[in-house]
Amino acid sequence: MYSADAIQSRLRKSPFVPLRIVTSSGQTYDVGHPELVLVGRRFLIIGTASNDNPTQFETASRVALMHVVDLQDMPKAPASGSNGNAASSNVG
Numbered sequence: 001m002y003s004a005d006a007i008q009s010r011l012r013k014s015p016f017v018p019l020r021i022v023t024s025s026g027q028t029y030d031v032g033h034p035e036l037v038l039v040g041r042r043f044l045i046i047g048t049a050s051n052d053n054p055t056q057f058e059t060a061s062r063v064a065l066m067h068v069v070d071l072q073d074m075p076k077a078p079a080s081g082s083n084g085n086a087a088s089s090n091v092g
Helices: 004-012
Strands: 021-023 026-030 036-037 043-047 057-064 068-072
Touching: 004 036, 004 068, 026 043
Parallel strands: none
Antiparallel strands: 021 026, 021 068, 036 043, 043 057
């Protein structure tokens, strides 16, 4: 279980690193912007980013802090123009 202070600290980290909030039921919430999470004493309100503006939410979920079991850094997307594979060197 994470405290409200620990989650707030993670959201305020500069520069912000997108994160995945994992709950005890296995449900995950991807957070691409710190303003999408409202931290309360016992609950989080987690917004699902709008397609038009990723800093605004379309819908929101209420999650009890006692069910938050992990905060994971989101995997970085491959660089633009990359297929995600490491370059190989063919020396012959």
